[in-house]
Amino acid sequence: MSIDDITGPAAAAAPVWRTSDAATRAGWLEAVADALTAHADELVEIADRETRLGATRLRGEVGRTTGQLRLFAEVVREGSAFELTVDDADPDATPPRPELRRLLVGVGPVAVFSASNFPFAFSVCGGDTASAWAAGNPVIVKAHSGHPELSRRTAEVAIAALRAAGAPEGSLALVEGREAGNALVQHPAVAAAGFTGSLSGGRALFDLASGRPDPIPFYGELGSVNPVVITPAAVAARGDQLAQGLVGSFTLGVGQFCTKPGVVFVPADAGFEQRVADAVTGAAGGVLLTDRITAAFPDGIAHLTADASVEVVGFGAETADGARPVVLATDAAAVAERAATLLEEVFGPVTLLVRYTGDDELRAALAAVPGSLTATLHAEDGDEVAGTLELLQQRAGRVLFAGWPTGVAVTWSQQHGGPWPATTSLHTSVGATAIRRFLRPVAYQDAPDALLPAPLRDASLAHLPHRRNGILVLP
Amino acid sequence: MSIDDITGPAAAAAPVWRTSDAATRAGWLEAVADALTAHADELVEIADRETRLGATRLRGEVGRTTGQLRLFAEVVREGSAFELTVDDADPDATPPRPELRRLLVGVGPVAVFSASNFPFAFSVCGGDTASAWAAGNPVIVKAHSGHPELSRRTAEVAIAALRAAGAPEGSLALVEGREAGNALVQHPAVAAAGFTGSLSGGRALFDLASGRPDPIPFYGELGSVNPVVITPAAVAARGDQLAQGLVGSFTLGVGQFCTKPGVVFVPADAGFEQRVADAVTGAAGGVLLTDRITAAFPDGIAHLTADASVEVVGFGAETADGARPVVLATDAAAVAERAATLLEEVFGPVTLLVRYTGDDELRAALAAVPGSLTATLHAEDGDEVAGTLELLQQRAGRVLFAGWPTGVAVTWSQQHGGPWPATTSLHTSVGATAIRRFLRPVAYQDAPDALLPAPLRDASLAHLPHRRNGILVLP
Numbered sequence: 001m002s003i004d005d006i007t008g009p010a011a012a013a014a015p016v017w018r019t020s021d022a023a024t025r026a027g028w029l030e031a032v033a034d035a036l037t038a039h040a041d042e043l044v045e046i047a048d049r050e051t052r053l054g055a056t057r058l059r060g061e062v063g064r065t066t067g068q069l070r071l072f073a074e075v076v077r078e079g080s081a082f083e084l085t086v087d088d089a090d091p092d093a094t095p096p097r098p099e100l101r102r103l104l105v106g107v108g109p110v111a112v113f114s115a116s117n118f119p120f121a122f123s124v125c126g127g128d129t130a131s132a133w134a135a136g137n138p139v140i141v142k143a144h145s146g147h148p149e150l151s152r153r154t155a156e157v158a159i160a161a162l163r164a165a166g167a168p169e170g171s172l173a174l175v176e177g178r179e180a181g182n183a184l185v186q187h188p189a190v191a192a193a194g195f196t197g198s199l200s201g202g203r204a205l206f207d208l209a210s211g212r213p214d215p216i217p218f219y220g221e222l223g224s225v226n227p228v229v230i231t232p233a234a235v236a237a238r239g240d241q242l243a244q245g246l247v248g249s250f251t252l253g254v255g256q257f258c259t260k261p262g263v264v265f266v267p268a269d270a271g272f273e274q275r276v277a278d279a280v281t282g283a284a285g286g287v288l289l290t291d292r293i294t295a296a297f298p299d300g301i302a303h304l305t306a307d308a309s310v311e312v313v314g315f316g317a318e319t320a321d322g323a324r325p326v327v328l329a330t331d332a333a334a335v336a337e338r339a340a341t342l343l344e345e346v347f348g349p350v351t352l353l354v355r356y357t358g359d360d361e362l363r364a365a366l367a368a369v370p371g372s373l374t375a376t377l378h379a380e381d382g383d384e385v386a387g388t389l390e391l392l393q394q395r396a397g398r399v400l401f402a403g404w405p406t407g408v409a410v411t412w413s414q415q416h417g418g419p420w421p422a423t424t425s426l427h428t429s430v431g432a433t434a435i436r437r438f439l440r441p442v443a444y445q446d447a448p449d450a451l452l453p454a455p456l457r458d459a460s461l462a463h464l465p466h467r468r469n470g471i472l473v474l475p
Numbered sequence: 476m477s478i479d480d481i482t483g484p485a486a487a488a489a490p491v492w493r494t495s496d497a498a499t500r501a502g503w504l505e506a507v508a509d510a511l512t513a514h515a516d517e518l519v520e521i522a523d524r525e526t527r528l529g530a531t532r533l534r535g536e537v538g539r540t541t542g543q544l545r546l547f548a549e550v551v552r553e554g555s556a557f558e559l560t561v562d563d564a565d566p567d568a569t570p571p572r573p574e575l576r577r578l579l580v581g582v583g584p585v586a587v588f589s590a591s592n593f594p595f596a597f598s599v600c601g602g603d604t605a606s607a608w609a610a611g612n613p614v615i616v617k618a619h620s621g622h623p624e625l626s627r628r629t630a631e632v633a634i635a636a637l638r639a640a641g642a643p644e645g646s647l648a649l650v651e652g653r654e655a656g657n658a659l660v661q662h663p664a665v666a667a668a669g670f671t672g673s674l675s676g677g678r679a680l681f682d683l684a685s686g687r688p689d690p691i692p693f694y695g696e697l698g699s700v701n702p703v704v705i706t707p708a709a710v711a712a713r714g715d716q717l718a719q720g721l722v723g724s725f726t727l728g729v730g731q732f733c734t735k736p737g738v739v740f741v742p743a744d745a746g747f748e749q750r751v752a753d754a755v756t757g758a759a760g761g762v763l764l765t766d767r768i769t770a771a772f773p774d775g776i777a778h779l780t781a782d783a784s785v786e787v788v789g790f791g792a793e794t795a796d797g798a799r800p801v802v803l804a805t806d807a808a809a810v811a812e813r814a815a816t817l818l819e820e821v822f823g824p825v826t827l828l829v830r831y832t833g834d835d836e837l838r839a840a841l842a843a844v845p846g847s848l849t850a851t852l853h854a855e856d857g858d859e860v861a862g863t864l865e866l867l868q869q870r871a872g873r874v875l876f877a878g879w880p881t882g883v884a885v886t887w888s889q890q891h892g893g894p895w896p897a898t899t900s901l902h903t904s905v906g907a908t909a910i911r912r913f914l915r916p917v918a919y920q921d922a923p924d925a926l927l928p929a930p931l932r933d934a935s936l937a938h939l940p941h942r943r944n945g946i947l948v949l950p
Contacts, residue, residue, distance in 0.1 A: 015865060080947060083908070085888035098878060102888035105868075107901060192901075210685035214846075214895040371689075389926060390490060393580075393917060402921040403573060412945050413560035413577035415918035420689035426582060426667075426915040432945075433558070433916065440901040441908065442868060443890035446877040451864060465947055470887050470907075472555060472940055474947055 003180065007189040009170025010109035010138040016168040018106040018136045021454060026073035028167045029133055032125055033069040035161035036062060036154070043154060047119045050147040052287045057253065058120070065120040068127050068410050072134035075432045081134070082439070084455055084466035089446070098446045101456045104439035106136030107217075108191030111184040113205065114144035114151065115196035116289045117256045123147070124154040124174065127410070127430055128194030128219075133171075135438035140173045140190070142181040144197075146290040151176070185209045185218065192217045192438055194429065196258070199223040199345070199421050206424055219437045220424040221417065223345040224373040225262035226405050227366065227395070229388055233380035235270040242378055243275035246351065247283050249404035251316065251325045254286040255349030256293070258416075259374050259405040263343055265332070265362055268355035273329055276353065277314035280327050285349050287322040293347055297323050300346030307341055309334035313353060325349035332356040332365035339368035359387060366391040371419025374398045374405035395419060397428070478655065482664040484645025485584035485613040491643040493581040493611045496929060501548035503642045504608055507600055508544040510636035511537060511629070518629060522594045525622040527762045532728065533595070540595040543602050543885050547609035550907045556609070557914070559930055559941035564921070573921045576931045579914035581611030582692075583666030586659040588680065589619035589626065590671035591764045592731045598622070599629040599649065602885070602905055603669030603694075608646075610913035615648045615665070617656040619672075621765040626651075660684045660693065667692045667913055669904065671733070674698040674820070674896050681899055694912045695899040696892065698820040699848040700737035701880050702841065702870070704863055708855035710745040717853055718750035721826065722758050724879035726791065726800045729761040730824030731768070733891075734849050734880040738818055740807070740837055743830035748804055751828065752789035755802050760824050762797040768822055772798050775821030782816055784809035788828060800824035807831040807840035814843035834862060841866040846894025849873045849880035870894060872903070 017025070036043065044058045051058070075081050082104045090097040110132035115122035122128065129139045143151035155174040162171045175184060185193050185208045193209055193216065195202050202220035209218035230242060250261050266272045288294040304310050309330045316325030328350065335342050335354050342352065356362040366388065375396035379385050392399055397418030408416055414431030417423040427437045442453075449457050455464060463475045492500070511518065519533045526533070550556050557579045565572040585607035589598035596602060604614045618626035630649040637646045650659060660668050660683045668684055668691065670677050677695035684693035705717060725736050741747045763769040779785050784805045791800030803825065810817050810829050817827065831837040841863065850871035854860050867874055872893030883891055889906030892898040902912045917928075924932050930939060938950045 015869075074945070078945070080942075085908075087884070087886040087888045093884075095882060097884045097886070098875075100884065100886060100888040100890075102890050102906075206690065207685075210682075210690070215681065215685070215899060216895075217901060385926070394490075397916060398918040398920060399922070400573075400920040401923060401926065407570060409562070409568075409572045409575065411562040411572070411575060412942055413562045413575040413918060415575075415577050415916045417916065419915075420691075424690060426692060426912075428916055431577075433560075437901075440894075441872060441890045441892065441903055443873040443888060445873060445875040447874070448876060451860070451876065467555075467887055470549070470553070472947075472949055474949060 003183045003187055006140055006173045006175060007109065007187050010140055010173060011189040013138040013168040013170035014106065014108050017138055017171065019453065020136060022076050022079065025136065026076045028162055028165050029069045029073040029130060031161045031165035032158045033066040035157050036066050036125060039157045043150065046150045046153055047147060050150050051119050051289055053253070061118065061120045064410065065126060068121065068130045069125065071410055071432060072130045072435065075435055076134050079455065079464040081432070081435045082455060084461060084464055086461065086466065086468045088469055100443050100445055101447065101452060102441055102443040103453060103456055104441050105453065107438050107440045108137060109189055110137045110139050110438050111190045111193040112139055112141045113181060113193065113195040113197060114141060116144050116146040116293065117253070119147045119150055122196045124151050125158050127434060131434040132194065132438045134435045137438050138171050140175060140184060142184060143174055143176045148176060181205070182208060186212055190216065193219065194437065195220040196429065217437065218424055219427060219429060221258060221429045222421045222423065224258055224418065224422045225343050225345050225370065226259055226372050226374045227369045227392070228261045228264040228376040229362065229378065229392065230264065230266050230272065231379045231383045232267040232270050233383050234378040235267055235272045237380050239270070239272055239275050243272065243279040245404055246276060247279040249406045250351040251283050251285070251349045252406045254288055254323060256289055256347055257406045259408060261351055261376065261405055262345060263352045263354060263369065265354045265356055265365065268357045273313050273353055276327050280314045280316050280325055283316035283325045285316050285319045285322045285324045288348060294323070297346070297348035300348070301326060301350055303344070304328055304342065304346065304352065307334065307338065316349065323348045327351055327353060329353040329355065332361045335365040336368050343368065343370060363387055363391060369395050371422045372396045373416055373418050373422045374400060376400040376405055397422060478658045478662055481615055481648045481650060482584065482662050485615055485648060486664040488613040488643040488645035489581065489583050492613055492646065494928065495611060497551050497554065500609070500611060501551045503637055503640050504544045504548040504605060506636045506640035507633045508541040510632050511541050511600060514632045518625065521625045521628055522622060525625050526594050526764055528728070536593060536595045539885060540601060543596065543605045544600065546885055546907060547605045547910065550910055551609050554930070554939040556907070556910045557930060559936060559939055561936065561941065561943045563944055575918050575920055576922065576927060577916055577918040578928060578931055579916050580928070582913050582915045583612060584664055585612045585614050585913050586617065586665050586668040587614055588617045588656060588668065588670040588672060591619050591621040591768065592728070594622045594625055597671045599626050600633050602909060606909040607669065607913045609910045612913050613646050615650060615659060617659060618649055618651045623651060656680065657683060661687055665691065668694065669912065670695040671904065672697070692912065693899055694902060694904060696733060696904045697896045697898065699733055699893065699897045700818050700820050700845065701734055701847050701849045702844045702867070703736045703739040703851040703853065704837065704867065705739065705741050705747065705853045706855065706858045707742040707745050708858050709853040710742055710747045712855050714745070714747055714750050718747065718754040720879055721751060722754040724881045725826040726758050726760070726824045727881045729763055729798060731764060731822055732881045734883060736826055736851065736880055737820055738827045738829060738844065740829045740831050740840065743832045748788050748828055751802050755789045755791050755800055758791035758800045760791050760794045760797045760799045763823060769798070772821070772823040775823070776801060776825055778819070779803055779817065779821065779827065782809065782813065791824065798823045802826055802828060804828040804830065807836045810840040811843050818843065818845060838862055838866060844870050846897045847871045848891060848893050848897045849875060851875040851880055872897060
């Protein structure tokens, strides 16, 4: 099957999706959610075989995935995402002002690149797909090679559900292999792309998308070290709890979350290193997602320990065939000097403690931290944190003041993105506003009511949040 | 002065702008508007000398420019542009949900590339600058070589006004020359760029911005042929009026508006061509903006008339030293075949009539029209326009049903952008939502109230539009 056989039906489906009314479109998303729930046992069994993530985690992830689809159905029905805006005509203005009505509509067929580490929530029917559908677009998914059978079966289930719900042919398609993925972002029918994966893979696709004769937006979530800062007062107040929390977070899912705390700034003389060494002893590692990731993990650690400043603080439990958790340490001066080496993301259960003495040393090192999805500050009342917080805010999309960055609630206010290389764009890939990535604005000037897109007609506006002559109006 | 001497103060000013409260930031924009008004006589005199656009037009443009600054001050005060969003903690959820608060903040120093054809409204203190400031960012403007003295004087006036209003040094800077512009989009301190100009110039800068080690968003408004479709019934009902309207629009500003109707689909046998030939006789041309544009105009016409299908329908009045309006014509079959040649934008007072017979021929030609800022449909009640309208909506950011596309009201619902090559992005460069281009989202998880950005504190939310637990709340 050629790429045109895939993109043709998607292009034909695009106007149907774009002009679908909210109830119908939301129903399509919910039909897929229902089908995934109905097929959960079968899908989890395949997923566990292919990813080794375990049935419990995978079942939870199916729940998150259907939850995302249902949240986006709600976003579609609620309507503010489409930014309905009306300015009435003003014949007395100089020059006379025409009537203008504006909304956001689907941009066209969207290419979605699946992630290895979320075989449901960021794969065939994951967050990128859900938000692209909610925006009113057909989706073509590039399957991840780490779970091909799951990708195919999930697509079958979703396509059957969409068909049964009355969605057009071409609403969802699946391609496999790097070549197909490259062809997809360069195909004239594809209007935007969403990606979750490695910096190198994402950069290559970004360059293809940007290099087209007609560049398209490429929303990549690429890599993140997720800095954590712990103050001396926080160690004094709850050092053991912090050490245990850190170990729990960086080993969660065998260290394969985008939001894994990869670099932790700790006071040099507070004994926190030893607490982490104690906490990591006995922490479970596990089998990594793919052979490629399995091979890259020791390479990543070797790359770090090749730096003379880096030492091993402690190990987790030995595992027969998996990755063993490891905690490394260096000092802030080394990070400030050699951030490109020391702050490269290593996928898997490893974290790097960075000892600092005083705020000046801390901030010089923080200034070298690359853009990240998250930044976490553990401080106590009375700590003077304004300068540190400013640096963290500049570098991250989500700033946490308690807890740990792993765990990403899918809500209206969630934000999963950040300065490069966390993401390529000024948008989130998780949460309600992820829909904005796949929408484009269109305005209608002096349009007859019957020729307006349905949501912009006066009868519709009465039931939808909109802005009229600058004033927000709720239904 | 090196580029670092320019970007350094901008980078230092960025946190001040980002954290400025709404009243203060809005006041800075209004201070610039007041200063431009106060210096209008002087600035218009320089502008007229450099651009030859005439004092009347230029005085009006100063008004539009100050109006834009005041609209964005209103956008800042109103607050919805910052998408304040709160999800309260839910300890009973599985897993327990933390509190999340999200807003949009300034992305950092913005590079703005001035346009030749709007020496005020899309230059030093134009729409890109106003929206970047409103978003909370310092701005570095690359002056257009067509009006260097005006650029320098406008920057002086604005910088003095900003200083007097208490804005930080580095809030606005000016660079000149292509080299400086190229350096700007590649400089690590620059976080985004706005551009209005030619496809070739914009593409080159887009490639530089996208090719950075850390790519930045580049918002370019590059080129647009602005298709117009006139039905046989519309010609029958108001042919003379349409012919006169068309001539008025394509010759307005000597044909140098981005929204000039450059290609007009007209019924082959309705006698419309002759009406346009009559209407254009005596239409005034004029001196073009720059020597480069003056030289390119006859080249562009020669490029079109080199196609065997193209003939000259009529000319406007001869001018001593300016461009003479000209109307060309071809047929729909030629456009469907050779759109890349026939539908290239030609800056200046020329438009191309495209004769069609029947809807099939019309739609085959429309399918070849590149992305445009606007598309205009002149039809009568009873015309079957759904298929045509679908094609126009796919290709344009603003669809007009009466009037002509020149003239762009600066309002909340305005949309000035469209599929490539109209613009590079899914955003508008005119109207209130232009601010979104220069904002990035940040979320705060379980933050103490005192450490939140001021707009996200409970005391502020009471006075600002926001979303709480999924529900929009108005103050």
